[in-house]
Amino acid sequence: MIIFGRFIYSIKIVIMTITTGFDKKYHNYGISQSHHRNILLAISIFAMALVVIIIAYQIFTFGNQSEDTIYVPLTLDDVSSSPIIVLNDELPIADKTNSSCSHFGCFNIYRCGMKGNRLLVYVYPPNEFLDSSKKSITSGMSREFLQILQAIITSKFYTADPREACIFIPAIDTLNQNRIKTIGVSQALRNSEFWNGGENHLIFNMVPGSFPDYNTSLDVSLGKAMIAGAGFSTITYRYGFDISIPVFSPLATDLRTRLHEKKSYLIVSAQININTAFEQDLIDIQAASPKDILILRSCSNHKSMTNSIRCVDEKMLKYPDILRSSTFCLVIRGARLGASVLMEALAARCIPVIISDSAIMPFHNVIDWKRAAIFIREVDILTTYSTLKSISSKRIEELSQHGTWLWNKYFKSIEKITKTTFEILTDRVFPQLARDYNYWNIPAASTSFPPLFLPITAPKTHGFTAVILTYDRLELLYSLINKITQVPSLSKILVIWNNKKKNPPASSRWPKLNKPLQVIRTKENILSNRFYPYDEIETEAVLSIDDDIIMLTADELEFAYEVWREFPDRIVGFPSRTHAWDNGTNCWRYESEWTNRISMVLTGAAFHHKYWSYLYTTAMPGGIKEWVDEHMNCEDIAMNFLVANITGKAPIKVTPKKKFRCPECTNTEMLSADLAHMAERTQCINRFSRIYNTMPLKSVEFRADPVLFKDVFPEKLKKFNSIGSL
Numbered sequence: 001m002i003i004f005g006r007f008i009y010s011i012k013i014v015i016m017t018i019t020t021g022f023d024k025k026y027h028n029y030g031i032s033q034s035h036h037r038n039i040l041l042a043i044s045i046f047a048m049a050l051v052v053i054i055i056a057y058q059i060f061t062f063g064n065q066s067e068d069t070i071y072v073p074l075t076l077d078d079v080s081s082s083p084i085i086v087l088n089d090e091l092p093i094a095d096k097t098n099s100s101c102s103h104f105g106c107f108n109i110y111r112c113g114m115k116g117n118r119l120l121v122y123v124y125p126p127n128e129f130l131d132s133s134k135k136s137i138t139s140g141m142s143r144e145f146l147q148i149l150q151a152i153i154t155s156k157f158y159t160a161d162p163r164e165a166c167i168f169i170p171a172i173d174t175l176n177q178n179r180i181k182t183i184g185v186s187q188a189l190r191n192s193e194f195w196n197g198g199e200n201h202l203i204f205n206m207v208p209g210s211f212p213d214y215n216t217s218l219d220v221s222l223g224k225a226m227i228a229g230a231g232f233s234t235i236t237y238r239y240g241f242d243i244s245i246p247v248f249s250p251l252a253t254d255l256r257t258r259l260h261e262k263k264s265y266l267i268v269s270a271q272i273n274i275n276t277a278f279e280q281d282l283i284d285i286q287a288a289s290p291k292d293i294l295i296l297r298s299c300s301n302h303k304s305m306t307n308s309i310r311c312v313d314e315k316m317l318k319y320p321d322i323l324r325s326s327t328f329c330l331v332i333r334g335a336r337l338g339a340s341v342l343m344e345a346l347a348a349r350c351i352p353v354i355i356s357d358s359a360i361m362p363f364h365n366v367i368d369w370k371r372a373a374i375f376i377r378e379v380d381i382l383t384t385y386s387t388l389k390s391i392s393s394k395r396i397e398e399l400s401q402h403g404t405w406l407w408n409k410y411f412k413s414i415e416k417i418t419k420t421t422f423e424i425l426t427d428r429v430f431p432q433l434a435r436d437y438n439y440w441n442i443p444a445a446s447t448s449f450p451p452l453f454l455p456i457t458a459p460k461t462h463g464f465t466a467v468i469l470t471y472d473r474l475e476l477l478y479s480l481i482n483k484i485t486q487v488p489s490l491s492k493i494l495v496i497w498n499n500k501k502k503n504p505p506a507s508s509r510w511p512k513l514n515k516p517l518q519v520i521r522t523k524e525n526i527l528s529n530r531f532y533p534y535d536e537i538e539t540e541a542v543l544s545i546d547d548d549i550i551m552l553t554a555d556e557l558e559f560a561y562e563v564w565r566e567f568p569d570r571i572v573g574f575p576s577r578t579h580a581w582d583n584g585t586n587c588w589r590y591e592s593e594w595t596n597r598i599s600m601v602l603t604g605a606a607f608h609h610k611y612w613s614y615l616y617t618t619a620m621p622g623g624i625k626e627w628v629d630e631h632m633n634c635e636d637i638a639m640n641f642l643v644a645n646i647t648g649k650a651p652i653k654v655t656p657k658k659k660f661r662c663p664e665c666t667n668t669e670m671l672s673a674d675l676a677h678m679a680e681r682t683q684c685i686n687r688f689s690r691i692y693n694t695m696p697l698k699s700v701e702f703r704a705d706p707v708l709f710k711d712v713f714p715e716k717l718k719k720f721n722s723i724g725s726l
């Protein structure tokens with residue numbers, strides 16, 4: 001390049017002499033010297049052309065000049081002989097970690113996509129950094145960190161060229177907070193060649209925090225850099241920006257399991273660093289059933305500091321092999337939130353039981369851990385035994401199979417963990433190509449392609465949220481709550497407290513449950529509160545139920561939920577009604593008679609998709625919602641109209657149950673009120689159909705009952721044997 005530069009320079013000089021010569025001659029000889037003039041003109045045109053060509057060539061080569069700079073792909077064969085860099089005090093000081101970084105605030109998306117929709121990752125060449133007192137700022141490079149770098153440079157994500165890279169990885173081992181000098185590392189990062197405030201840099205960390213604070217995030221000044229870290233808490237984790245990775249366990253990688261291991265214990269606890277607050281709890285849990293529960297501790301008599309043995313009294317057991325002999329393995333909050341036992345349990349086919357409220361699970365933004373682990377809130381730790389004991393063997397099988405699948409797919413090696421991290425970043429950087437829930441969570445063999453493009457059945461593991469609208473009938477509410485908690489697929493109860501005048505009871509006065517219950521106090525007593533798409537509803541399925549519907553059995557509700565999973569776009573429930581054309585009045589009529597057809601299922605006891613709640617709240621046409629709130633009636637009819645208009649389908653009635661009046665509420669005065677109520681509902685149907693400008697309700701002539709429902713067959717052998725009549 002340099003030689004060519006000189007060449008251009010010399011040609012330029014030549015041209016200048018020619019043109020100056022021409023100027024002089026032009027002046028001296030004037031127009032009469034036309035012969036000379038033509039020659040000079042030709043020469044100058046030629047010279048100009050040459051200049052143009054040369055400039056063009058120069059521009060062209062300049063464009064390529066930096067392309068020509070060859071970046072040699074990194075090799076990590078001998079990192080011990082990396083160049084030594086001494087950090088001195090004059091180097092700029094580090095930029096503090098921005099704790100409120102978000103993908104949109106701190107990440108520069110414009111550095112990505114240089115080669116189409118590929119996430120390209122650059123790894124800095126490793127150096128050895130010494131601080132001003134000539135001490136190394138890290139204790140060398142750990143095997144795990146070297147494996148992470150190795151995994152990157154051998155992956156499809158790697159680029160040796162920092163100009164096209166989207167993500168930058170400093171080759172400074174920050175995996176373990178205890179092995180680094182915070183200031184030195186901050187300084188070394190800050191002075192990385194492409195640092196730019198930490199923009200688009202990703203810092204790996206598995207052990208954050210150190211004695212005595214045990215901070216849950218790496219304590220290094222990182223500016224805008226992202227952390228791929230373990231042990232985050234809900235407070236330090238920057239959602240949508242950081243990536244939560246597991247604490248890698250070499251012990252887990254070496255563990256060998258058989259498919260059907262004999263399980264001698266129901267529960268094993270084998271952590272040696274759990275929070276002291278839980279130690280007594282563990283003893284209490286064990287007292288419930290000493291032969292089912294094994295509590296292991298570190299071996300006090302054993303001299304060598306090895307992590308691979310545990311003790312019960314004097315008996316020494318091999319860890320983590322002992323995990324294989326248990327169905328459930330406890331993962332309790334320790335000094336740090338990231339626990340290697342999580343990975344060891346998965347590897348041992350032992351279902352992790354997470355008792356650590358604020359911990360962020362590894363890759364939690366794509367992995368649905370409810371499919372592979374049991375979560376118990378810390379306050380409920382004493383219910384551990386009863387909760388785990390009540391889990392069916394089928395569910396245990398599902399959980400354990402799924403855990404093994406997760407382990408093999410995402411966690412088995414440092415390489416898998418690293419690749420998953422970048423797959424998640426790819427989804428984030430190229431959202432148009434992001435993979436969906438099924439891609440991340442459902443083993444490929446079990447996802448069949450739906451030929452009619454109909455939705456796949458909603459996964460069972462999510463369960464449903466029961467939303468109970470209540471005013472002040474506490475007795476009824478409590479008995480309903482006690483009843484609903486017995487439904488296996490219930491995930492949460494949400495009580496909508498619609499009474500402005502009275503406070504909901506103190507939390508101590510509610511029934512003690514083994515499922516979460518949340519109370520939402522509303523500002524106004526309106527019926528649409530029942531259909532608000534509350535954030536607290538974390539499942540797709542919503543069971544909307546009146547506080548006086550206490551006659552349904554757990555079997556009936558569970559069965560209705562099963563039916564809803566088959567028809568997730570419909571209202572599926574118990575009280576059915578129909579509409580009919582009255583050719584005397586030339587109007588629609590609301591019918592609660594027992595007929596062969598139904599066209600509505602009332603939301604006093606019905607399942608629907610949370611999406612319908614969202615539409616009810618935001619997209620109800622023609623002031624229907626306001627009318628309903630004003631008249632305190634017909635919210636259920638409005639919901640049936642809404643769903644039927646969009647899907648063009650009828651609702652589904654389940655089981656024979658027809659009578660829903662609560663015994664306590666009946667009295668003779670109700671009768672006239674009832675008639676007025678019915679008349680108003682007829683008006684609703686006519687009003688709504690005018691607003692829709694059509695009658696969207698569709699009728700059907702079937703209902704869903706469990707298989708074997710009417711068969712003469714021992715009750716005990718039926719899956720849902722408590723299905724009542726009428």
Ligand SMILES: *[C@@H]1O[C@H](CO)[C@@H](O)[C@H](O)[C@H]1NC(C)=O
Pocket residue numbers: 098099100101102104105106
């Ligand atoms: C931290 O990041 C946010 C964007 O996510 C930005 O608004 C804020 O100014 C940053 N704070 C500092 C101190 O740089």
Ligand SMILES: *[C@@H]1O[C@H](CO)[C@@H](O)[C@H](O)[C@H]1NC(C)=O
Pocket residue numbers: 209210211212213214215219
């Ligand atoms: C832990 O975090 C606190 C506050 O963020 C900080 O002041 C402290 O220096 C950190 N301690 C360690 C050991 O990292």
Ligand SMILES: *[C@@H]1O[C@H](CO)[C@@H](O)[C@H](O)[C@H]1NC(C)=O
Pocket residue numbers: 583584
């Ligand atoms: C109106 O009702 C009568 C008696 O039920 C029936 O015979 C007649 O066909 C109905 N007319 C129409 C147009 O449906």
Ligand SMILES: *[C@@H]1O[C@H](CO)[C@@H](O)[C@H](O)[C@H]1NC(C)=O
Pocket residue numbers: 621645646691692
């Ligand atoms: C009824 O559904 C149709 C088709 O989805 C839609 O275009 C129309 O706006 C809906 N009507 C009302 C009043 O919401």
